[in-house]
Amino acid sequence: MERFGFAISKGRQIDYDANSRHIAGYISEREPSFRVCIECGCCAATCTTGNFTSFSLRELHILLKRGENESVRENIKKCMLCGKCTLVCPRGVNTRNVVTLARQAFQKFPADAV
């Protein structure tokens, strides 16, 4: 191969049709409140973990829904399940269960996370 001194950049576009939303499906089937999130960011604002790291439940939430699983897989482990987010959520999303189910799903279906 010729050496050109650069590589073809990989797009960062969400290819919705190519992504697998199995993990999101797993969660929303077991925790229907997962669907009613409006991405207001209350959870991320009050988050105990977010106080120390760049962890944002809101962001992980939307990435799961779009099937951008790979960026969620490691991050979701940072949550301490303290439950503050559940208390502040204006839509009553059972955020602790969402996190727990997501972790469960990533363990159960490691292939989907890629």
Next chain:
Amino acid sequence: MEKHVVVIGGGVAGMEAAGHLQKSGFRVSLFEKEEKPGGHLNDWYKLFPDRRRSSEVKEYLDKITSEDGIKIITGSIIDKIVSDKNQFRISDKDGKEYSADAVIIATGFDLFKSERKEEYGYGIYDNVITSADLEKMFRSGSIELADGRIPETVGIVHCVGSRDEKVGNLYCSKLCCVTAVKQAIEIREHLPSSKVFCFYMDMRMGGAYYEELYREAQEEWGVNFIRGKVSEVSEAINNKLVIKSEDTLAGKPLKMQVDMLVLMAGMEMSEGGLKLSESSGLNKGNNRFFSPADHHFGSNKSNIKGIFYAGTCTMPMNITETISHARAAVSDVIDYLKDSKA
């Protein structure tokens, strides 16, 4: 002698105003450009937020306008209003003249012509349709693609022709968000195996039970909401529509294929209203709707004494607001004619 009031426009506002004028003891002439009154109500299937049939509201309006003392003149386009010593001479396109003691303008709105958002390909791609086209499909009972197949994925684009400097409309049409949510639910109802995606800039759910409907759409109907306006639409080789937007909440551009794309056409000042404003010296705002004499306490009054506005010719309104606005216009007419008598 019985005073004569002319109402221009036989939609919701015009019919409501006519009915109330008649109840208040006036002789009323109601002019409608189409063959039958009802306006946009005739094209709509069900109404938000409770999804009652629009025909029920139409029946109510028909009932109140079927009284003696209301003359409905259909197929008549009013061209000009001339004020002449407490009297108004109203002439139509064919030169016919009518006189009145007061006038209520209820020329309503036109749906934004979605062809103007070229990047969405309305009129070019087979399966790009508007909210009004979708209502027609609901009325006919079948939601189909151009080739007769049943759509599996449907995209809905909010704010088509609203909040868009590029088409000259800075304002929010107010009703498209809730219409999108209503239609998303209805699509899911008609086609239970379908997936629906709403592309929105903001969810403006400011009416009674709108937010609840939004939640219902998420919770019970699994409608997907993606924050980001669709920037372009194209057709893939499988005849599916490729849409691009940014998922602003994920902070990434997004590409997906849908079978059908529904454009939530916004509201614009009607063409008839625009002509009337020019020919008769009625003031318009920057948004091209009629500009009422006062935004807070004179929203029915025009810049010409004796001419009043009712409904969406002044701004986007829902049916509830339109009916209230029409009744308020009647109350202004009563005050005006009482004063002019004295």
Next chain:
Amino acid sequence: MKIDGKKAIWKDYQKEIAEDKFYYVRSCVRQNFFPGSETAFLRIMRDILKKDVFEHPCHTTCTGIGYHSDIVPVETTMTVVARQFALMTESGYENLMPSCITSFGLYTEILDTWHHFPEVEEKIRKQLRKATGREFKSPKNLAHASDVIYKFRKEISAKAKYKLVNKNTGEPLKVVDHIGCHYAKMFPSKGVGGAEYPYVLAGMVEEWGGQVIDYPERRHCCGFGFRQYLVQANRGFSIACSKEKFESMKPFKPDMIITNCPGCPMFLDRWQYVINEMEGKTYGADGEGIPVFTYEEVAGLMLGFDPWDLGLQMHQTDCEPVLEKIGIEYDPAAKYVINGVNTKTNAKAYLTVN
């Protein structure tokens, strides 16, 4: 696809294109990229269409590349452009016809800026006067060279020897039309057919017998992007853009690509080679590339010009498959022969001879 809908839009975007007496300004880079194109263009205009096309020997770059690479300040650019206008005025011409899309976009942008901010125009006039003592009149008509070919597409068709038709099947060739970004994306009303569904190249293709294909990424940039290409480390972006387009057009099985910009044919052509080298991917039929042409080259081919006179041997992606499909007569052996010397096998001899 409803073609009527497109026609309705094309009707809305009809621009005025001068009839004759053109003042031609060249592109900086095209003479290196596709050296036959501008020559062929002048030959078509002057010899075939019998038009008056004037070229001033003192004209320069418009500075577009420098401007878009954040190297040249806008006022400098405007002053250089003002000098171009002055040369045109001095030569007695009013219809400006740039060869380059970026120049066309830049001229359009400058004229629009002056329209909205006359004080800027005044300032530029002053600066030009101070620097060169020249005065100028703004062009009466500004049309890109491809607009002009579009305008005379029927005349060319009438004199054409070939059509964009597969001679074996009788089917029209499937053509991807790629419009340079600076053509109409900034000022949709200044492009034939507007920005969303430009008609300038589509009109030529249709007139000359081909069929335009509408693929999802048709609006996408070729990837030139100035800064993206000019810095080696950023070239990954540039090539990714081209790749995105190829991936998107591939299912439509295009026979060829036609372009109207200096950079686009360069990148669409060369990146096919690079992608093949890097990833082993090709996008045309039978593992071949998709031949890429400038509109002048296509017009020349239709008129029966010799492919090697048009400079098609300078393309990285071989053009022969298209020549074969159309049935153009050409001498494969003469591909690299100039003045009797095969420049490919014997470059040294060629260089010493010249």
Next chain:
Amino acid sequence: MQFDPFIIPFNIGLYFIVIYAVVRSVSWFGDLSRPDKLRLQRGFFGKAFGQSIKEIFLESLIHRKILKSNPRLGYMHMSLAFGWFLLILFGTIEADVFGAHHLNAPYKAIFFKFFNPEHGRMGFEAAFSFLMDLILAFILSGLVLAIIKRFSSRVVGIKKTTKLRVLDKIALTSLWLIFPSRLLAESFTSGAYGTGSFLTGSLGSILASFLPAQEMAYPFWWLYSLSLGTFFILLPLTRYMHIPTELFLIFARNSGIKTGDQPGAFREIQIYSCSSCGICIDACQLNFSAGITNIQSAYLMKGIRNNENVSDIAFNCLMCGRCDQKCPVGIELTPLRMLSRRAGETVENEQSIWQKYFPGRQVMLPVKPVSDPSYSWLKQEEPAKTDVIYFAGCMTHLTPAIKNSMITILEASGVRYNFLDEKGGVCCGRPLMLAGQDREARELINHNSQLIWKSGAHTIVTSCPICYKVFKESYYLDVEVLHHSQFIKNLIEEGSLKLNFLHRKVTYHTPCDLGRGSGVYNEPKDVLRHVARLLKSDFEDENSLCCGGSLGNMKISSRQKSMIAHDVATELTKGNPDILATSCPLCKKTLSAATTTRVADISEIVADAIVRTAIKKKLNEPVRKVKVAVDFHN
């Protein structure tokens, strides 16, 4: 020799169940950990033995606890258990006294009437027959109640009854048939011979008047024997296994064995001791406030026994501990549920009959897949040296009034303290534990432990019962752990805090993790009595309710939570208190949303009551007075 073939089914059943019970007990004993084995041995020769006999009599036979909480249900259980016991006891005596020999085989007592049809005509014999008829009538009355309960559970005062499986149904039918078939068999025999007392005698003579009693009796003796035999053989596969298991459980518990945090034999004993009586269902707020009726402890026990996937049940629980308090058998239901949570998702497993009789240890708890460590982002900091650490807890940060009140109290008390999580701290770890993630929780516990240790504090005060419980139980720290209610009580007793009496009526809600979870019932109430008038509610101490906001439940919706909270708030505000007091930020937040009555943490009430000595001092300062006057003039 008295023998008849019909006794064979009974004999097979009886010897089977006796041998089975011995084998199973030995195997449980063998599975106990070494310390537990020692405990059991010590218990056998110590006080525990006597206690156990007493408890077995009171609870397994008389069903005292059920009688107390639900007399009708208690009577039903008592009549069957105690009645049967008496029937066996007096039957054996009868056979011994009136039979041909002493020390008879059990069947001779059970089928005494068959072998001695002439018995009971007069005198002492007749009196004994009367007694036996009375006991039978006692049992039958309970049986009637049991049958009614099965078809309409409200009659015995229980709202929900557990659902049955096929084997349970067969066992239940055979159980139901035992006493009616005995009644009919004895009645026919009595009818034929003109013996029997008020029940069997009367029924016998009526039946004999129109039926051939002599011929009819024999099949019913067969039926009686068959029902007994079937019941005994099926018993290990059904919930009636609780009858023998309970004896073992009572003895093990009295010997001091606890559930702990590892699955083992004691867990299994407890699971088999559940009789599915359904009292836990009645106690459960998810049942009576939120309408969730399939997750209560009885269902969890049943699910585990049947090797079902119980993870949905295990995680759908407030972990309030109300059922633990109510369980008549004294099963440690909440710790057992924690064990199931730790196991994660279990897999449903069909078992062979053999496996059902001898469930191996391997099918009891699968091992959860291990996840990577998740808290590598934790950064250790250097805390300031201090005497007392105040750890508000995550939830307290959402109730700033509690936080501010605690600061006021701490400042007023004059102790040297450090507000450890002032800018937000790392979670205490209990929420993770409640989610069954102990290993992960340990990382947070270690982090916080190091912080506390480095600060050199001797006392840690927390406002959150959730934190309190985990600090107390799972942090291996050599510091005194206090909930703020205890801390405030100490301050009051030491005299460090001078409080006014507020003329307010207060009802106190005991938080689950503080009350049932940690046994702190009185300190908060003592503090409240010091500053206000404390009203009594219907739900005090062990019987207190859960606010519904518990972090223990991973499954319920916010709507269901608020249903619970509304019911609780309605109950607790019945006495029209001015303040509904609690001592947990989560309870406060949950209850505030459910009532218009002011909901306050005890720290807020105490902070309101603090005598502001500082302010008084300032008023006494003459310089200050002048300045105030000048300001006033301006």
